[in-house]
Amino acid sequence: MVLSQPCPRSPSRDLIMSLFTFRRRPSTCVRVIINALGCARPRRGRRAGKSSRAANNDVTGSPGEIPVIIGRRQLIAVEKFRQESRTLTTVRRYGNLNPIRAGVFNARSIHNKFASITEWIADHRLNIVGVAETWHDAHDCPDLIACVPSGFSYIDRPRPRIGPLAVNMATNHGGVALLYRSYLHAREVVLPNYKSFEQVSAFLQCPGFSALTIVVYRPGSAPATDAFYDDFADILERVATYANLLIVGDINLHLDDKSDAMTTKFHHLLAVHRLTQHVSEPTHQLGHTLDVIITRAEQKVESVSVDPPTLSDHSQIVATLALRLPHQHVGVRGSQLRTL
Secondary structure, three states: OOOOOOOOOOOOHHHHHHHOOOOOOOOHHHHHHHHHOOOOOOOOOOHHHHHHHHHHEEEEOOOOOOOEEEEOHHHHHHHHHHHHHHHHHHHHHHOOOOOEEEEEEEOOOOOOOHHHHHHHHHHOOOOEEEEEOOOOOOOOOHHHHHHOOOOEEEEEEOOOOOHHHHHOOOOOOOOEEEEEEOOOEEEEOOOOOOOOOEEEEEEEEEOOEEEEEEEEEOOOOOOOOHHHHHHHHHHHHHOOOOOOEEEEEEOOOOOOOOOOHHHHHHHHHHHHOOEEEOOOOOOEOOOOOOEEEEEEOOOOEEEEEEOOOOOOOEOEEEEEEOOOOOOOOEEEEOOEEEEO
């Protein structure tokens, strides 16, 4: 349109409204043709969940009768629950079944060996490591800290310097340490201090695995006596309530000599508590089996490897333990739930 008068500096409302043109809505016949051709733009929304109700319900009825709506929402929810339950069961049963690899090593002093120990742990992808004869005398010993790889934690039992050893730096034979990956939940278990051997223990747990793990060291400077068997029997009785048990370390008995009375007595003690000793090869440079990996008879050990002694007069031993689900889990069969 053409303005007959010049536009004022501040246009009035009526002038602005006169410049605005409204689009006309198509007539009824035009809309019918558009709908018949399928060119109509879909509506942007549904009121009160109309589309949702239509998708979740079946409408039945003859023309001219009042329609009957049959809801399917409950059936859909049940089927969705069944599918999610099957997926959850599969993940819990098969999702995290990598075996646990446990190592044991009598280091005969960790001084100047920490680089080799960390390399051994990394190369064999160990999860649990028991080290005997560390020769450390304090929890914050730098050599012990250097033995712990990244992603690991440790619990130790140093051999304190008492008497004449308190005032000099003479060799301090003894000391044990338990190294474990940090994703394992660890709870230290306090056991008595036995005079015949040293030990450190902790309950380790992760999905699919749980075991009370004990690292033991019996000095070989003196022969085994009845006190050792009494102490070892006492510790086995104290941990009898734990379903899974893992004992590693050096007990300095000739386990390969079946005619040795001390060896026979030790094997009998294990049999009474339904325990199995899995190391069958020589672990010492003199040809005897001195180091142990002991578990419950029900625990499956897939393999045990014994390396020739190089870093110490003892071998480095690695055992592969099969995982077991520690808790009951739910399985789905049809529409019923059952506990496996």
